Amino acid sequence: MTVWDDLVGQDSVVEILRTAVASAQERLAGGKGAAMTHAWLFTGPPGSGRSNAARAFAAALQCLDGGCGECQTCRTTLAGAHPDVSLVSTDGLSIDVAEVREQVRLAALRPGSGRWQVVVVEDADRLTEKAADALLKSLEEPPPRTVWMLCAPTAEDVIVTIRSRSRQVVLRTPPVAAVAQMLTAREQVAPDLALQAARAAQGHVGRARALATKEAVRERRRAVLAIPGSLTSVGACLDAAATITQTASAQADEVAERLEDSERDALKMEFGVEDRGRRPAGYAGRLATLEKDQKRRRTRIARDSIDGVLIDLLSYYRDVLATQTAPGAELVNADVADGVRRLADAGSPEQTLVRIEAILGCREALEANAAPQLALEHLLLTLRH
Amino acid sequence: MASLFSTVLLITGGVEFLTDRAMRRALAQIRDEDPEVAVSDVEAASVGAGELTALTSPSLFSSHSAVVVRGIEGLDPTAADELLSYAAAPAADVALVLTHGGGQKGKGVLDKLRKLAAVQEVTSTAPKPWEVSRWVATEVRQLGASISEEGAGYLVSAVGHDLRSLAAAADQLVDAATGADGSRAPISLDLVRQYFGGRAEVKGFDIADAAIDGHTALALEQLRWALNNNVAPVLITSAFASGLRSLARYGVASSKGLREAELAREVGAPPFRLKRLRAQLRGWDSTGISVAIGAVARADLDVKGAADPEYALERMVLTVTGARTE
Ligand SMILES: [Zn+2]
Numbered sequence: 001m002t003v004w005d006d007l008v009g010q011d012s013v014v015e016i017l018r019t020a021v022a023s024a025q026e027r028l029a030g031g032k033g034a035a036m037t038h039a040w041l042f043t044g045p046p047g048s049g050r051s052n053a054a055r056a057f058a059a060a061l062q063c064l065d066g067g068c069g070e071c072q073t074c075r076t077t078l079a080g081a082h083p084d085v086s087l088v089s090t091d092g093l094s095i096d097v098a099e100v101r102e103q104v105r106l107a108a109l110r111p112g113s114g115r116w117q118v119v120v121v122e123d124a125d126r127l128t129e130k131a132a133d134a135l136l137k138s139l140e141e142p143p144p145r146t147v148w149m150l151c152a153p154t155a156e157d158v159i160v161t162i163r164s165r166s167r168q169v170v171l172r173t174p175p176v177a178a179v180a181q182m183l184t185a186r187e188q189v190a191p192d193l194a195l196q197a198a199r200a201a202q203g204h205v206g207r208a209r210a211l212a213t214k215e216a217v218r219e220r221r222r223a224v225l226a227i228p229g230s231l232t233s234v235g236a237c238l239d240a241a242a243t244i245t246q247t248a249s250a251q252a253d254e255v256a257e258r259l260e261d262s263e264r265d266a267l268k269m270e271f272g273v274e275d276r277g278r279r280p281a282g283y284a285g286r287l288a289t290l291e292k293d294q295k296r297r298r299t300r301i302a303r304d305s306i307d308g309v310l311i312d313l314l315s316y317y318r319d320v321l322a323t324q325t326a327p328g329a330e331l332v333n334a335d336v337a338d339g340v341r342r343l344a345d346a347g348s349p350e351q352t353l354v355r356i357e358a359i360l361g362c363r364e365a366l367e368a369n370a371a372p373q374l375a376l377e378h379l380l381l382t383l384r385h
Numbered sequence: 386m387a388s389l390f391s392t393v394l395l396i397t398g399g400v401e402f403l404t405d406r407a408m409r410r411a412l413a414q415i416r417d418e419d420p421e422v423a424v425s426d427v428e429a430a431s432v433g434a435g436e437l438t439a440l441t442s443p444s445l446f447s448s449h450s451a452v453v454v455r456g457i458e459g460l461d462p463t464a465a466d467e468l469l470s471y472a473a474a475p476a477a478d479v480a481l482v483l484t485h486g487g488g489q490k491g492k493g494v495l496d497k498l499r500k501l502a503a504v505q506e507v508t509s510t511a512p513k514p515w516e517v518s519r520w521v522a523t524e525v526r527q528l529g530a531s532i533s534e535e536g537a538g539y540l541v542s543a544v545g546h547d548l549r550s551l552a553a554a555a556d557q558l559v560d561a562a563t564g565a566d567g568s569r570a571p572i573s574l575d576l577v578r579q580y581f582g583g584r585a586e587v588k589g590f591d592i593a594d595a596a597i598d599g600h601t602a603l604a605l606e607q608l609r610w611a612l613n614n615n616v617a618p619v620l621i622t623s624a625f626a627s628g629l630r631s632l633a634r635y636g637v638a639s640s641k642g643l644r645e646a647e648l649a650r651e652v653g654a655p656p657f658r659l660k661r662l663r664a665q666l667r668g669w670d671s672t673g674i675s676v677a678i679g680a681v682a683r684a685d686l687d688v689k690g691a692a693d694p695e696y697a698l699e700r701m702v703l704t705v706t707g708a709r710t711e
Binding site: 234370384 | 622626671682
């Protein structure tokens with residue numbers, strides 16, 4: 001076993017990173033280590049494992065065996081608990097300048113282990129402009145043992161000055177077979193189910209794992225894929241739109257209930273608010289910031305939930321189109337092939353294309369802050385047959 | 386009402402306005418009982434250890450005291466324990482009023498309080514959207530007057546669902562309906578229109594109604610009026626969305642043979658709207674509704690983007706009226 005095992009279907013990336021790890025060892029021993037650099041940009045589609053790749057790389061740099069996957073160092077790094085590896089991620093919509101300044105300060109410290117001081121920024125595409133500027137300074141004059149690992153969907157998602165100072169590592173959408181194999185080997189999922197989940201998740205490893213291991217997630221997907229076949233009346237369209245919006249806000253509420261109280265308690269603890277009724281200086285401001293972040297997170301969760309539904313619908317209509325234009329093609333949603341065939345027979349490829357465009361249009365509209373329920377009503381009425 | 390001294394009044398439900406009002410009424414009653422009462426009013430989250438015990442101890446300066454603790458979900462554990470032990474054996478000359486902000490937080494303390502003999506609970510829950518106009522009628526009745534069903538419905542669509550604003554409006558209308566000799570006429574739709582007819586939301590819904598009815602010229606005129614009066618364009622698009630949604634839902638539900646109240650719930654509109662919806666439905670079929678909703682969705686995006694809102698909304702009105710069958 002090694003730290004690279006979790007990088008499903010990313011052989012060439014693993015190759016690059018292993019070489020870099022070897023170079024890094026050389027450098028620690030006083031050599032040149034040309035294949036190692038202080039700033040890395042991991043890009044790849046959602047679910048391809050950008051931040052997993054960065055964490056594995058971090059573990060391999062810290063591990064005395066170059067990433068054995070078993071020692072204390074490897075395990076603490078992968079779990080996000082290594083003192084010389086900080087992880088920056090956000091549940092909000094952006095990473096602000098204060099957070100980045102703090103990380104820049106930490107990054108300049110001497111690593112306690114005597115090896116590398118690593119900062120993994122999991123959502124580098126969410127750096128605000130000011131935050132990116134603050135980061136740039138550290139990239140321009142890197143402290144000798146500091147390694148920045150930035151993750152973003154595409155290189156275009158980070159500003160060009162950061163991009164040009166980083167070495168890019170491009171992850172691909174992992175092949176269905178590789179994901180299925182991983183599910184069987186690591187999660188003991190039966191091969192049939194593993195294959196079906198891998199296909200339905202379209203290369204999103206986390207989603208494939210959830211589909212393969214959680215009945216509730218499979219149930220939700222089935223409910224979403226039942227929508228196209230049910231859109232026979234205006235009432236059905238409006239009902240489906242209402243259900244999707246309600247589910248999205250229920251998911252946001254569920255996360256809110258799980259996290260918000262304990263986040264508030266943690267803040268109280270930090271300021272020692274529990275002991276006395278007095279409010280220390282700075283507490284009110286931090287509380288206001290926290291509450292704003294929590295609200296933003298709720299909005300984002302609801303938005304992501306709706307987007308997940310739209311992605312499933314998109315894959316369904318692509319299957320319909322494939323059935324109409326290339327009979328016998330392998331379907332993403334092979335498990336609901338009957339429904340796909342019914343819709344394929346009931347319409348023309350041109351109609352299906354209009355529907356696919358409508359789904360893409362709806363995603364764009366929501367991205368531009370459209371009223372979610374209205375946008376979904378409009379979409380589902382367009383999908384109606 | 387029985388005396389509030391030597392009891393603990395627990396106000397729950399989490400609707401801020403109703404909680405506030407219940408608290409103000411309790412304090413008024415307490416002051417009626419003893420005008421000299423010493424009142425202290427604290428936020429639970431800032432109550433330190435020992436503070437509650439001190440507040441509920443006999444006062445040096447007056448014979449009675451009242452203590453209001455707001456938001457008991459914010460009490461820290463020590464203070465919560467003090468509260469529970471006081472509430473188990475309240476002092477004869479102290480009135481304690483507690484409010485809880487709703488939600489799951491502090492539920493443990495609530496449950497324990499509810500088991501105690503001295504604790505009286507007043508719960509206020511927010512009316513459901515379709516119950517708001519009935520809530521208004523009850524409000525008016527408690528002020529010693531009456532309001533027609535249509536008047537209450539119109540008031541809700543004019544003022545919105547904010548209970549504080551509705552209660553203030555009910556107060557104002559009852560005043561207006563009271564003659565110099567103290568006699569009170571029932572509050573009519575006309576009176577409500579006279580007082581609240583110019584409000585922004587009325588305009589949003591009025592424009593939507595006019596367009597759905599097919600009165601293009603009227604809808605455009607009202608639209609211009611609304612924009613000149615700085616009505617936010619999104620209020621207009623959301624009024625259209627909600628009007629069309631009700632219409633479509635009415636179309637589906639009306640064929641099910643439901644009783645009026647059930648029908649109103651299913652449609653998600655107040656009962657007084659049903660007659661209007663029945664009339665509106667005559668001009669519409671499902672294709673028309675789809676086209677109209679599409680136009681509203683487009684306008685929603687346009688007004689949030691860089692487009693000229695007046696043009697975007699005029700086009701929406703024209704597309705909606707043009708989507709009718711007649
Ligand atoms: Zn290791």
